[in-house]
Amino acid sequence: MPPMTLLQTIAMGLIQIVAVLIVVFIMVPLLTFAERKVIGYAQVRLGATRTAGGRKGFTASLNRGMWAMGKVPVLSFFRGLPVFVADAVKLITKEDIIPAKADRAVFTLAPILSVVAAFGVFSAIAYYPGVMFYMPKSWPLIGGLPFNGAIADVNVGLLFILGLASVGVYGIVLGAWASNSKYPLLGGLRSAAQIVSYEVPLTLSLLPAVILAGTLNFKDMSVILSTGQGMSPLAVIPLFIGFFIYTTCGFAETNRVPFDLPEAETELVAGFHTEYSGMKFGFFYLAEYANMIVVSCLATAFFFGGYYLLPFGLQRIIPASVPFLGHPSFLFFMAKVSLLLFVFIWVRATLPRYRYDQLMDVGWKYLIPLSLVNLFIAAVIRYAF
């Protein structure tokens, strides 16, 4: 195949970016809907089952039509699935208020920064090792070109992801400060302290994976760690411990329950986004859920088996000759990401919020020593076995 021209590279890049964005923009509202339903079911109720319209406008005429047909005017099919559309429409059409004393430029910049940091990470994540499929030959310009599993196959992908993901905290801190209000400010300060604290064990928990794989490339790391090629069978131990440390830190990084102190509503109204409304608030919301997906993708790729069936480098049990189960698949990756997202919601339905000192205790006294011990174990296994 001849090397791609600049135009072709740009076109393929744009296509891949749009494809990933579409998937994420569908997944985020579905995730909010799943959150309502899963928490509802876990608390022995039903969650959102119906969508009712308003008293004016389009939905009102729909309602009247349904009354005229002798039906109760609520959309309740698929156990309330229309709710996720209604949620998105509500966020987009709501009035966007900027407080009079707020710093307008920073106030607008903050949610953008948050969302860009969350979405930029998706560019370095590989959803499939190598080429997913080739574009049809008959298409002009891009005919026959490969559709890669990653938008950008960055050589130091892990560093890129960690660096960009930690930019997201700027959005929260800047937004909190620019609101010119005490509760957002307190929430932002808490968030900064929390994310700075948990960045350390998060990175330390990923280092065993880097040591065992011997590379920083996202795709190569994932393939080596899940197939376990060139790795001792004992490598399961640091990967297993690392998975739990990483997911715990991931909960804290994404400001999710039980570490959602920045938005502790009993103390801080709604935390850093108290003054935000409309689509600016929607951006923060979007960024939080996108971050959840990113954390799930990383946990899946490095610890949970990536594109292969079995987690923690146990894939070597299944030889590559077995059809489907022995081969990498996009479906395995998505299934595992969905499972981890379910765990995120499941934990939210179960655990209450930690107190602030408890949060710092967990981070500094337990997770950092534990991840250092884990790093030591991984290093010993790498060089002794």
Add this chain to the structure above:
Amino acid sequence: MRLLKTLIPGDIAAGLMLTGKYFGKVFFSANRKKVRAHLKHFTQEYPEIPVRLAPRFRGRLTLLKDEQGEIKCVCCLACEKICPTQVITIEKGKMEGRKMPYPVRYDFEMERCIFCEFCVESCGFDSIILNHQFELAAYNREDFSLGMEGLGQNMFAPSPVGKYSVAED
């Protein structure tokens, strides 16, 4: 020991097991129409599915008849006397072949009723009851004056407005 307990979060796992158990139960019962009778969740999908009410729910006042179709009320006026808002008005009358007095008129002003059930408790003949009907809204004030005659204001039949609420017993 405390360190080990912190490192291995058994209580978190127990909590997750509990919520997971309930999630599974509700998930597998709520989404299948066939097992509607054994639903595990507490949410009542009211307009579509009739509400499950407690047996002692206090709905609208209803006059009862016995097996022969005779009105059980004997006009002792106990309910009229005990009613705190005085919504019951009874007019005594006589009927051929009946020893006890017979209510010629039994008026019930529902707009003032507070549904306290004193009337039912005071009744020595079990001749009135508060049924399980709670959809009692109406467009006209006259519709709240119930008596022994008429269709929509009949003290014997359940109100025709209540499409979805259970009106039995």
